[in-house]
Amino acid sequence: MRAASLQHLFGLCDALLGVSGEYASLTLAREALDAYRALDEAGRNQFFDVLARDYSPSPQAVMQSANAYQADPSPKNLARLQESVESLRRGLFRRLNMAPGGTATLVEMRKQLLKNLRANPQWQVIDADLLHLLMEWFNRGFLRLERIDWHTPAIVLEKLSEYEAVHAMQGWRDLRRRLEADRRCFGFFHPQLPHEPIIFIEVALTRNMSAHIQPLLDIGAPITPGNCDCAMFYSITNCQEGLRGISFGNLLIKQVAEELRNEFPHLRRFATLSPIPGFRRWLERKRAEHPKELAPLARLDQPDWHAGEVPDSLQRMLLRLCAYYLVNMKQGTEPLDPVARFHLGNGAALERLNWLGDISESGMARSAGLMVNYVYWLNEVERNHERYFREHVIAASPAIEKMARECVLASAAEKGVSA
Numbered sequence: 001m002r003a004a005s006l007q008h009l010f011g012l013c014d015a016l017l018g019v020s021g022e023y024a025s026l027t028l029a030r031e032a033l034d035a036y037r038a039l040d041e042a043g044r045n046q047f048f049d050v051l052a053r054d055y056s057p058s059p060q061a062v063m064q065s066a067n068a069y070q071a072d073p074s075p076k077n078l079a080r081l082q083e084s085v086e087s088l089r090r091g092l093f094r095r096l097n098m099a100p101g102g103t104a105t106l107v108e109m110r111k112q113l114l115k116n117l118r119a120n121p122q123w124q125v126i127d128a129d130l131l132h133l134l135m136e137w138f139n140r141g142f143l144r145l146e147r148i149d150w151h152t153p154a155i156v157l158e159k160l161s162e163y164e165a166v167h168a169m170q171g172w173r174d175l176r177r178r179l180e181a182d183r184r185c186f187g188f189f190h191p192q193l194p195h196e197p198i199i200f201i202e203v204a205l206t207r208n209m210s211a212h213i214q215p216l217l218d219i220g221a222p223i224t225p226g227n228c229d230c231a232m233f234y235s236i237t238n239c240q241e242g243l244r245g246i247s248f249g250n251l252l253i254k255q256v257a258e259e260l261r262n263e264f265p266h267l268r269r270f271a272t273l274s275p276i277p278g279f280r281r282w283l284e285r286k287r288a289e290h291p292k293e294l295a296p297l298a299r300l301d302q303p304d305w306h307a308g309e310v311p312d313s314l315q316r317m318l319l320r321l322c323a324y325y326l327v328n329m330k331q332g333t334e335p336l337d338p339v340a341r342f343h344l345g346n347g348a349a350l351e352r353l354n355w356l357g358d359i360s361e362s363g364m365a366r367s368a369g370l371m372v373n374y375v376y377w378l379n380e381v382e383r384n385h386e387r388y389f390r391e392h393v394i395a396a397s398p399a400i401e402k403m404a405r406e407c408v409l410a411s412a413a414e415k416g417v418s419a
Contacts, residue, residue: 002040002043002046005043006043006046006047006050009032009035009047010050012028012031012032012035015028016028016029016096017091017092025098026098026099028095029095029096029099030100032099033096033101033102036109037105041112044112045116048120048123049122049123051089052122052126053122055088055089055092056087056088056089057084057086057087058084061084062081062084064084065077065081065083065084065085066081068080068081069081087125089125089126089129090129090132093106093129093130094133103192103193104193104196106134107134107193107243109130110127110130110131110243110244111241113130114127114241114242131245131246134242134243134246135246137190138198138243138246142190142191143188143189143198143251144188144189144191145186145187145188145255146186146188146189147184147185147259148160148179148197148200150176150179155195157175159195159196159197159239160185160197161175163197163200163239164237165237166234166235166236166275167213167217174217177218177221181223181225182205182223182225182228183202183203183204183205184202184203184205184256185200185201185202185203186201186203186259187200187201188200188248188251188252193240196240197239198240198248199238199239199248200236201235201237201249201252201256202233202235202236203231203233203234203256203260204231204232204234205228205230205231205267206228206230206231207224207227207230208229209230209232209269209373209375210232210271210373211273211357212273212354212356212357212371213234213273213357213358213363213371214359214360216234216273228266229266229267230267230268230269230270230271231257231260231264231267231270232272232273233256233271234272236249236252250346253376254346254376254381257270257378261378269375270376270378271351271373271374271375271376272372272373272374272375272376273354273371273373274339274343274374275358275366275371276326276337276339276340276366276367276371276372277337277338277366278336278337278338279322279325279337279366279367279368279370280365280366280367280368282336283368286409290408290409293408293409294317294321296313296314296317297314297317297318306364306368306369315355318355318368319353319403320404320407320408321407321409322353322367322368322370322372322403323400323401323403323404323407324403324409324410325337326340326350326372326394326396326400326404327350327394327396327400327401327404328404328410333392334392335394339372340372343374344374344388344394345385345389346376346385347376347381347382347383347384347385347388347395348374348375348376348381348384348395349374349375349376349380349384349395349396350374350395350396351373351374351375351397351400352373352397352399352400353370353371353372353400353403354372354373355369356369356370357369357371357372
């Protein structure tokens with residue numbers, strides 16, 4: 001049964017690639033998408049295998065075109081070379097995209113592909129084609145920024161609650177509080193996915209820069225929109241797994257900052273209250289490598305270690321270790337921490353560490369409760385961004401840099417011990 005379904009699907013795909021009439025193309029594209037959606041996961045995996053094997057460029061044709069272009073680099077030979085290196089897959093995806101719901105199905109197709117890509121490296125050629133096309137179809141010119149509030153259609157509000165990946169929403173009351181007068185929520189939407197946010201950001205309008213997330217998430221917190229001077233970006237969520245690898249957050253943050261500045265001219269600061277997801281995992285590795293220097297961290301093995309009075313010496317050690325982690329620990333030339341890579345790459349500055357900023361179970365597990373403020377100084381964002389990528393410079397406040405220098409691991413590194 002599955003073999004017959006796949007044979008039928010590829011018959012439709014081949015016919016779609018061969019037809020020229022618009023009406024016939026739409027009909028075949030619609031039927032091919034229906035046939036693909038009807039496949040189970042195993043059938044889709046077989047579909048990907050055939051796409052990777054049989055719909056790639058011909059090596060012989062590419063070589064002939066390359067040799068011809070090398071001998072005579074004319075525009076005509078260049079066009080032939082470009083045509084020869086483009087896979088049949090890419091043409092197929094373009095035609096499938098013409099059908100109603102085609103874009104959404106191709107985004108979902110890439111989500112399915114990515115789920116098993118590591119176990120099937122031969123699919124990387126399919127992923128490269130899909131990513132190339134999706135980056136074109138989801139460029140900034142096609143996206144629209146929308147404010148999400150309590151009057152937004154319920155189907156979108158449900159998606160908001162479903163997708164929230166940083167601070168899970170606890171029902172409709174929680175969602176409503178996040179959309180009150182002292183809160184803002186914005187998202188990017190695409191015309192082909194009208195009720196599906198691509199990415200959204202949640203903002204709290206506060207007096208001074210927030211250091212703790214629980215008060216911002218408290219559904220009983222008083223509404224105080226009148227005297228705010230700071231916009232706190234406390235959650236940003238990419239919603240579509242099939243669009244992984246396409247950057248939306250940088251544009252979203254900067255455009256939302258402009259929207260808020262126009263609405264609230266008295267805002268002085270745009271900052272985040274961000275998690276540090278890799279810190280606790282890194283810290284445990286360092287404890288194993290430096291048991292003597294980090295012996296005071298044994299308290300972290302106790303349940304509710306942060307309850308009651310925590311010695312100042314332990315607080316200082318943790319804060320300095322975290323500063324050292326954010327400033328010095330790298331993945332290649334960029335910070336090891338993924339959230340740091342995102343905000344610093346956008347041009348933000350590492351401003352302040354917050355003791356017990358997130359005392360939720362997940363906050364304690366991923367960062368020993370610490371949170372960080374990144375600040376978007378709008379007149380410095382582009383300069384920070386350029387220095388980050390050209391010179392690998394991390395923009396950090398003097399207080400953060402001082403804590404990093406005073407970390408016990410910094411002393412170990414100076415003595416030649418791996419830190």
